Amino acid sequence: MYIDIHTHRAATANSLAIHNIGFDDGALVLESAMNTYFSIGIHPWDVHTYSPNDIDELRSYCLHESVVAVGECGLDKHSTATIATQTAFFVDQITISEQLEKPLIIHCVGCFNEVLRIKKEIKPVQPWIIHGFRGKPQMAKQLLRAGFYLSYGEHFNAESVKITPLGKLMIETDESTKDIADIYQVISDIKSIDINQLKTSEVVFKKLFLGGFPMKTQ
Secondary structure, eight states, X not given: OEEXXXXXXXXXXXXXXXXXXXXXXXXHHHHTOOSOEEEEEOOTTTGGGSOTTHHHHHHHHHTSTTEEEEEEEEEETTOSSOHHHHHHHHHHHHHHHHHHTOOEEEEEESOHHHHHHHHHHHOOSSOEEETTOOOOHHHHHHHHHTTXXXXXXXXXXXXXXXXXXXXXEEEOOBTXXXXXXXXXXXXXXXXXXXXXXXXOOXXXXXXXXXXXXXXXXX
C-alpha cells in the first residue's frame, strides 16, 4: 500500500491517500464523506478573501472524523495577500492543529525563515509537514533539525531527498497526474533502496494522522 499524504484527486486502488480540500468545499465534501481521509485549510493564496470569523467554521470542519490534518496553510511570497495577513491566518490554523491534536500540512514558498521563526516561537506539539518540498539540501537540513517532516512530490531536489531520513520523509502526488507508485519508484532509486523500504507503513500512518484510530478502507 502506497501512502499519499497530500493529493487533490481521488485515491488509486493501490494507495491510501489524504485528499486535500479547500475551505469553500468543506461543507459539501464532508457532508458525504465516507471511507476517505481529508485535510482542510485556508491556503495562503486565498487568505485575503476571508475574515477571521471564518476560522471558527474551519475549526468545525476540522472536527470531522474524516479530517486527519489541518491545511494546507502557510506562507507564500507570491501571494497577493500581505505577509501579515498570511501570518495571522497561519497562526490561527496552527492553533486549530494544536487544539484538535491533528498534524499541520504546510505550503511554504520563499518564506522558510519566517515559518522556522514561528515554529520556534509557538513550540507546537503536533507534527509539521512541509508539503511539496523542492528546496536545496541546506534548507532541508535546517528544517529537519527543527523537527519538520518533508513531503516530496513529482518535482524535488534529489540531494535533499538523499539526506532526508526515512522516518521524516513522506511522498505525495499533490496536483500531479503521475501515479503515486511512480513517484515512490523514482525516490527509492535516488535513495538506492528497495521500494518496500520506502513505503510508509500503516503503523506510522496511524500514529501520525490517526492517533491510533482504526483504518478506513478506501
